[in-house]
Amino acid sequence: MSLLERYLTKLVKNPTLLGTNLFTPLLFLVLFSQLLTKFSTFLPGQSGGYLAYLTPGVVMLNAMIGAPQGGVSLANDLNSGFLSKMLLTQVVRPAILLGRLLTDMFVTVIQSIITIVVAVAMGVTISSGLPGVLLMLLTAAFFEFALSGVFLTVGIRTRKTETISALSGVLFFPLIFISSAMFPVSFFPDWAQTVAKYNPVSYASDVTRDLVVGGLTVNTFVSAYLLIGIIALASFLATLYQFRKVIS
Amino acid sequence: MPDIIDVQNLVVVYPDGTRAVEDISFNVKEGEFFGFLGPNGAGKSTTIKTLTTLLRKASGRVSVAGYDLDKSPKEIRKSIGVLTQETSLDVDLSGWQNLHLQGRLQQLHGSILDDRIKELLKLVQLEDVAKKSAGRYSGGMRKRLDLASALIHKPKLLFLDEPTTGLDTQSRAAIWEYLEGLNRNEDITIFLTTQYLEEADRLCRRLSIIDHGKIIADGTPWELKEAIGGETITLTLTDASLKSRTMDILKSIAGISNAMVSDSGVVAYAKNAGQIIAEVITTLDRNGIRPSFLSIGSPTLDDVFLRETGRRIRADELSRRETEPFLM
Numbered sequence: 001m002s003l004l005e006r007y008l009t010k011l012v013k014n015p016t017l018l019g020t021n022l023f024t025p026l027l028f029l030v031l032f033s034q035l036l037t038k039f040s041t042f043l044p045g046q047s048g049g050y051l052a053y054l055t056p057g058v059v060m061l062n063a064m065i066g067a068p069q070g071g072v073s074l075a076n077d078l079n080s081g082f083l084s085k086m087l088l089t090q091v092v093r094p095a096i097l098l099g100r101l102l103t104d105m106f107v108t109v110i111q112s113i114i115t116i117v118v119a120v121a122m123g124v125t126i127s128s129g130l131p132g133v134l135l136m137l138l139t140a141a142f143f144e145f146a147l148s149g150v151f152l153t154v155g156i157r158t159r160k161t162e163t164i165s166a167l168s169g170v171l172f173f174p175l176i177f178i179s180s181a182m183f184p185v186s187f188f189p190d191w192a193q194t195v196a197k198y199n200p201v202s203y204a205s206d207v208t209r210d211l212v213v214g215g216l217t218v219n220t221f222v223s224a225y226l227l228i229g230i231i232a233l234a235s236f237l238a239t240l241y242q243f244r245k246v247i248s
Numbered sequence: 249m250p251d252i253i254d255v256q257n258l259v260v261v262y263p264d265g266t267r268a269v270e271d272i273s274f275n276v277k278e279g280e281f282f283g284f285l286g287p288n289g290a291g292k293s294t295t296i297k298t299l300t301t302l303l304r305k306a307s308g309r310v311s312v313a314g315y316d317l318d319k320s321p322k323e324i325r326k327s328i329g330v331l332t333q334e335t336s337l338d339v340d341l342s343g344w345q346n347l348h349l350q351g352r353l354q355q356l357h358g359s360i361l362d363d364r365i366k367e368l369l370k371l372v373q374l375e376d377v378a379k380k381s382a383g384r385y386s387g388g389m390r391k392r393l394d395l396a397s398a399l400i401h402k403p404k405l406l407f408l409d410e411p412t413t414g415l416d417t418q419s420r421a422a423i424w425e426y427l428e429g430l431n432r433n434e435d436i437t438i439f440l441t442t443q444y445l446e447e448a449d450r451l452c453r454r455l456s457i458i459d460h461g462k463i464i465a466d467g468t469p470w471e472l473k474e475a476i477g478g479e480t481i482t483l484t485l486t487d488a489s490l491k492s493r494t495m496d497i498l499k500s501i502a503g504i505s506n507a508m509v510s511d512s513g514v515v516a517y518a519k520n521a522g523q524i525i526a527e528v529i530t531t532l533d534r535n536g537i538r539p540s541f542l543s544i545g546s547p548t549l550d551d552v553f554l555r556e557t558g559r560r561i562r563a564d565e566l567s568r569r570e571t572e573p574f575l576m
Contacts, residue, residue, distance in 0.1 A: 006345075009340070013340050084302055198363055
């Protein structure tokens with residue numbers, strides 16, 4: 001708990017970081033929904049038009065932007081000797097990882113709430129109501145957790161924050177744009193449709209979208225949570241493996 | 249007094265095969281101020297990291313604070329405070345918050361923790377700046393805060409890995425005073441590593457000199473220097489090829505007990521160096537040898553290191569100073 005407190009205090013002291021992380025998703029939300037209003041005509045039978053389509057994708061973008069923070073933080077703690085200092089205390093060792101993961105999930109949830117509030121203010125109705133919003137937040141947090149393991153592994157292994165920034169840059173744009181997050185997949189050429197079909201971002205966005213516009217099926221839900229769960233398990237095990245190598 | 253640290257035949261090998269610590273044995277008694285003196289890369293940090301449970305040893309038997317390193321690392325961590333070489337503070341947090349976090353990680357809570365923080369901030373004289381971010385502290389202040397956080401859980405044994413490296417003279421003197429006070433007034437046993445001769449000389453009641461992972465000498469600073477025998481005559485030679493001839497000439501002068509080649513010249517040892525210095529200079533002059541620098545001094549721990557290894561502890565720094573031609 002005290003580690004969670006540490007990260008949150010750091011966050012409050014660095015409001016620019018939180019601001020920058022929120023800026024991109026909100027910019028996407030406002031800019032795309034205003035520029036691409038005509039998209040709505042291509043989305044027949046969907047309530048709320050393109051803005052309603054876009055909102056879930058932007059929620060997932062929040063999760064993706066939050067994911068590298070843990071890796072950066074752990075790489076910094078490794079280099080500064082702060083990790084050694086924590087290891088020398090009586091704190092149980094998994095708590096060091098857990099504290100970081102919980103913080104980033106918490107931040108993702110906060111950012112997602114802000115995104116949803118802005119979207120609702122712009123006219124989106126969440127068809128599934130409050131339970132739906134809670135499930136959207138859970139999905140965002142879970143997706144963030146799954147991705148953060150990738151960056152934690154890289155962070156512990158390389159101890160370089162630059163590597164994490166570079167990796168996140170390389171991964172994010174293809175992952176977010178060649179998925180159903182921002183634009184309907186039916187607009188894409190065939191190859192991109194194939195990529196989008198297997199892209200985990202599509203799965204996470206689709207679940208969230210169905211919560212906004214309605215019509216969530218058990219099938220969509222289970223396949224998304226299964227895929228995210230597999231990524232989460234793999235990346236968490238990789239993180240644990242690297243972490244154990246460092247602390248022993 | 250019982251041993252608070254007991255190390256027998258410790259060997260530490262890094263994953264790349266480097267044998268960082270090569271079969272060392274030593275012991276530290278309760279209440280002692282004990283030190284490891286040696287140059288960079290001698291194995292000092294490795295030893296501290298092993299003794300504080302951060303590194304795994306290859307072989308040997310280690311007991312710290314009465315606990316076996318293999319069997320009870322958790323109990324060891326509870327009883328020790330560690331000041332690592334890197335000043336490991338969270339620069340985004342204030343001084344108070346850093347101590348609070350450290351206290352919480354050490355399972356302290358509530359008013360007990362608050363009182364302890366106040367007490368420590370007073371000890372290291374950071375009360376006035378406690379609410380400022382540690383990132384805005386000077387190097388000396390950060391080190392003091394780090395020292396306070398190592399003491400938060402009242403450890404009876406304190407490990408300090410090069411506590412004053414990189415600090416200015418004033419900050420260094422301040423740290424020395426805190427450490428002496430802790431050892432004397434609070435009865436905390438201190439194990440310190442340093443590459444500074446004067447630091448080891450002033451603080452440590454007993455020390456081991458370490459080089460290439462091996463202990464090459466140990467005893468009290470006085471014993472170690474006394475063993476050199478007499479005073480030192482240090483000569484710097486611009487022409488390095490003259491070193492061994494100079495050494496031979498010096499050895500032949502009556503009254504000189506020994507002479508050795510060092511990094512920048514030759515060092516000779518004599519009981520009454522002042523009385524034979526004239527003869528030293530004339531004899532060398534007759535042989536066409538003119539040192540660029542010559543000094544007489546009491547032996548230092550560096551002379552002990554030189555005798556054992558043929559090198560100075562901080563060769564770079566010393567030779568730079570000695571080549572400045574301000575004598576002869």
